[in-house]
Amino acid sequence: xxxxxxxxxxxxxxxxxxxxxxxxxxxxxxxxxxxxxxxxxxxxxxxxxxxxxxxxxxxxxxxxxxxxxxxxxxxxxxxxxxxxxxxxx
Amino acid sequence: xxxxxxxxxxxxxxxxxxxxxxxxxxxxxxxxxxxxxxxxxxxxxxxxxxxxxxxxxxxxxxxxxxxxxxxxxxxxxxxxxxxxxxxxxxxxxxxxxxxxxxxxxxxxxxxxxxxxxxxxxxxxxxxxxxxxxxxxxxxxxxxxxxxxxxxxxxxxxxxxxxxxxxxxxxxxxxxxxxxxxxxxxxxxxxxxxxxxxxxxxxxxxxxxxxxxxxxxxxxxxxxxxxxxxxxxxxxxxxxxxxxxxxxxxxxxxxxxxxxxxxxxxxxxxxxxxxxxxxxxxxxxxxxxxxxxxxxxxxxxxxxxxxxxxxxxxxxxxxxxxxxxxxxxxxxxxxxxxxxxxxxxxxxxxxxxxxxxxxxxxxxxxxxxxxxxxxxxxxxxxxxxxxxxxxxxxxxxxxxxxxxxxxxxxxxxxxxxxxxxxxxxxxxxxxxxxxxxxxxxxxxxxxxxxxxx
Numbered sequence: 001x002x003x004x005x006x007x008x009x010x011x012x013x014x015x016x017x018x019x020x021x022x023x024x025x026x027x028x029x030x031x032x033x034x035x036x037x038x039x040x041x042x043x044x045x046x047x048x049x050x051x052x053x054x055x056x057x058x059x060x061x062x063x064x065x066x067x068x069x070x071x072x073x074x075x076x077x078x079x080x081x082x083x084x085x086x087x088x089x
Numbered sequence: 090x091x092x093x094x095x096x097x098x099x100x101x102x103x104x105x106x107x108x109x110x111x112x113x114x115x116x117x118x119x120x121x122x123x124x125x126x127x128x129x130x131x132x133x134x135x136x137x138x139x140x141x142x143x144x145x146x147x148x149x150x151x152x153x154x155x156x157x158x159x160x161x162x163x164x165x166x167x168x169x170x171x172x173x174x175x176x177x178x179x180x181x182x183x184x185x186x187x188x189x190x191x192x193x194x195x196x197x198x199x200x201x202x203x204x205x206x207x208x209x210x211x212x213x214x215x216x217x218x219x220x221x222x223x224x225x226x227x228x229x230x231x232x233x234x235x236x237x238x239x240x241x242x243x244x245x246x247x248x249x250x251x252x253x254x255x256x257x258x259x260x261x262x263x264x265x266x267x268x269x270x271x272x273x274x275x276x277x278x279x280x281x282x283x284x285x286x287x288x289x290x291x292x293x294x295x296x297x298x299x300x301x302x303x304x305x306x307x308x309x310x311x312x313x314x315x316x317x318x319x320x321x322x323x324x325x326x327x328x329x330x331x332x333x334x335x336x337x338x339x340x341x342x343x344x345x346x347x348x349x350x351x352x353x354x355x356x357x358x359x360x361x362x363x364x365x366x367x368x369x370x371x372x373x374x375x376x377x378x379x380x381x382x383x384x385x386x387x388x389x390x391x392x393x394x395x396x397x398x399x400x401x402x403x404x405x406x407x408x409x410x411x412x413x414x415x416x417x418x419x420x421x422x423x424x425x426x427x428x429x430x431x432x433x434x435x436x437x438x439x440x441x442x443x444x445x446x447x448x449x450x451x452x453x454x455x456x457x458x459x460x461x462x463x464x465x466x467x468x469x470x471x472x473x474x475x476x477x478x479x480x481x482x483x484x485x486x487x488x489x490x491x492x493x494x495x496x497x498x499x500x501x502x503x504x505x506x507x508x509x510x511x512x513x514x515x516x517x518x519x520x521x522x523x524x525x526x527x528x529x530x531x532x533x534x535x536x537x538x539x540x541x
Contacts, residue, residue: 004091006100034093045096058154076100078157080091085345086338087095 001051002031002080005064009073011042019046019075022067027054047080103158107311107373108339110346111366112162113149114202114287116294116302116359117141119168123176130177131188138165138192138201141301141356146197148353152346160346161308161368161508165193166292167203175215182219186226186233193232200275202292204235207282210244210531220250223257227272228264234290240280240477242484245534248474252526254278255470259493262462266495269503269511273492274425274457278473280480280487285360286416291488302359303351304416307343307407308366309335311373313399317381328382329402336363336406344411362416363407364452365399367427369510375399375420376429376439387429388439396420397450417486419452425492425505425512426457435513441472449479454487459503459514462495469493471522474532482535 005023007015016033023030028048035044050057061077068075102108122133142165149163167189174182186204193201204226206216223235237254240246258273265272277291284295287304294302316335317328343361351358367375376387379395400419408414422444424430433439441458448454454476460469473489480487494503494514504511 004096006096008100036093038097043093043097045093047091058151061154061157074104076157079155081345082156082158082342083091083096083099085341086099087091 001049003048003050003057003077004080004083005046005048005075005077007044007068007073007075008041011037015042015044015071015073018067018071022063023048026060027052028060102312106315107368107370108309108342109159109161110305110343111308111364112164112287112306113145113160113346113350114164114166114292114304114306115142115145115354115356116166116285116298116304118294118298118300119173120296123173125176125178127174127177127179127181127184130173131184134173134185135188135192138167138189139195142196142198144354148350152349152353156346158342158346162199163197164287164289164292165196165198165201166287166294167201168294168296169205169207170203171206171215171219172296174219175213180215180218182222183226183229186222186230189233190230198232200234200289201232202234202236202289203294204233205237205293207238208247208250209238209241210247212250220253220257223276224260224264224272227261227275234275234292236277236279236282236291236293238279238282239473240481242281242481243534243538246280246474246477246481246532248526248532249529251470251474251477252467252529254473255466255468255526258469258491259466262493262495269505270492270495271505271509274490274505274509277488277490280477281485283416283486287362288364288366288417290490298359299357301356303347303354303356304359304362305343305347305350306362306364306366306416307339308364309339310365310367310375310378312339313365314372314374314378314381317378325398329398332399332402333406336403337410340407340410358413360413360415361407361411363404363411363414363418364416365403365420367421367423368508369426369428369431371428374427374429375422376427376433380429386436386438387433388443392443393446393450396422396447400451417452421453421456422447422451423457423490424515425459425503425510426508427510431510431512434515441515441517445475445479448476448487449483452486454480455489455491457490457492457509459492459494459512460517461498461514462493463498464493464517465523467521467523467526468517470526472517474526478532482537484537
C-alpha cells in the first residue's frame with residue numbers, strides 16, 4: 001500500500017527533514033520525492049510505502065494534518081488509489 | 090510516480106472547488122420483517138437496520154480519511170414502508186416511522202428514506218394509510234424521508250393519487266409550519282421513480298434489489314464550473330468535452346469509494362449515481378455552471394439548451410467511469426439548495442415555468458421550490474400532474490418537491506439551513522385547475538410505453 005503526501009505552503013528551512021522524520025517514526029518508507037515552486041508556493045509531493053506503518057493509516061493521516069497546522073503548511077496524506085483512479089484509465 | 094500536475098489538480102478540486110462524494114446510501118430490504126403485529130414489525134425493522142448499517146457511518150468516515158475525499162452524507166434507504174405495513178392487522182404506519190427514526194439516530198446517518206408508497210397504477214393494501222400518515226410521520230421525525238410514485242411511462246398517471254398528494258403536501262407544510270414547513274423538504278412525488286436512487290428525499294430500496302446494497306452519489310458542480318472558467322471562450326463542442334472529462338474524473342472517484350465501501354461493509358455494490366448535486370455553498374452551484382457558459386442569469390432564454398448540454402455531457406463522461414450506473418444520474422436543479430438558483434429566483438430571472446421546461450432535459454424535476462402559503466391543494470396537484478406528464482412522455486424520472494410556505498407570500502423567504510438551504514417564495518399561476526384535478530381516474534400510458 002502506498003500513500004501520497006502533499007505539502008503546500010511557504011518555503012522554509014527543514015520542511016523535508018521534519019516530514020521525513022515523522023514518516024520514519026511511524027515506519028513509513030519514502031519512495032520518491034519531488035518538489036517545485038508553483039505560483040510562489042512551495043509544493044512537495046512524496047510517495048510513501050505505508051504497508052509497514054505502525055499505526056492505522058487514518059491516524060497517520062491525522063498526524064500529518066496536525067503537523068501541517070503546526071508548521072503553517074497544508075499537509076495531506078492520501079491513499080494513492082484516489083489519484084490512480086481519477087487520472088488513469 | 091503519478092504526474093505532479095494530476096495530484097495538484099485533485100487537491101485543488103477537493104480544497105477549493107468543493108469536490109466531494111455526496112452520499113453513500115445503504116439500501117436494505119425489509120421484506121423479511123413483515124408481521125401481522127405492528128409492534129413485532131417495528132422491532133424486526135429496527136433490528137435489521139441496526140444489524141446491517143451499524144458500521145456504515147464509521148466505514149464512511151474511515152474511507153473519507155484514508156482517501157482524503159469528503160463524504161458528506163451517509164444514508165439508509167429501505168423497502169417502501171407501505172409494503173411492510175400491508176400485512177399488519179393494525180395499519181398504523183407512523184409507528185414504523187418512529188422505528189426508522191430511532192434506527193437512523195442510533196446508526197448516526199443523516200437521513201433514512203423509504204417511507205414510501207408506489208401507487209402509479211392504483212392503491213394496494215397499506216398504500217392509502219401510509220400516504221395519509223405522511224404529514225404526521227414527517228412532523229414527528231427529523232431523519233425520515235418520504236416519497237410517493239404516482240405515475241410511470243408504462244402505466245400512465247394515477248390522477249386519484251395526484252389529487253391526494255396535493256392535499257398531503259399542503260397538510261405536511263401546515264403540520265411543520267413552526268419549523269419553516271420543513272416536512273415538505275422531506276417529501277417528494279415521483280413519476281418513474283428509480284429503485285436504486287441514493288439521493289434524498291426520494292431514496293427507497295426497490296423490490297428487485299438484493300437484500301442489502303451500497304449505492305453512491307457523486308457531486309462536483311464547483312469542479313465543472315472551475316474547469317469551464319479555465320477554458321475561456323471556447324465553442325460549445327469544447328465545453329461539452331471539458332464537462333465530459335471532468336465528469337469522468339468525478340465519477341471514477343465515486344466508483345472507487347463505492348467499491349471500497351462495498352468491500353469493507355461486506356455488502357454488494359449497486360450503482361454510482363452520476364449526478365451534479367449542488368449545495369447552498371457559493372461555488373458549488375449548477376446555476377453558476379450555466380452562467381459560466383455565458384448566460385447573464387440562470388433562467389433566461391438559453392438556459393434549457395445549456396442545461397441539456399450539461400446533463401448529457403455529465404452522463405457521457407460518467408458512464409465509462411463506473412461499472413454500474415443508475416439512480417437519477419444527471420444535473421440536479423433544486424432551487425433552495427443552489428446558491429446560483431436562489432439568486433436567480435430572487436432577481437426574478439428564474440420562474441416556475443422556466444424550471445418546468447428545464448426539468449424536461451435534466452434529472453429530477455421541480456425540486457425544493459417555495460410556493461405561496463395560500464396555494465390551494467388542487468394547484469399543487471396540477472403542478473405534480475404537469476411534471477409527471479413530462480416524465481411519463483419522455484420516459485424519464487421527474488419529481489416534485491414543493492414547500493408551501495404557510496403564512497408567507499411571494500417575496501418572503503424560508504430558511505431550512507444545512508444542505509437544504511433556503512430561498513424566496515416563488516409565484517404560481519392563480520387560475521384554477523380544480524375541475525380538471527377533481528375528475529380523478531388515470532391518464533392512460535402513452536404510445537412510448539408500447540415497446541414490446
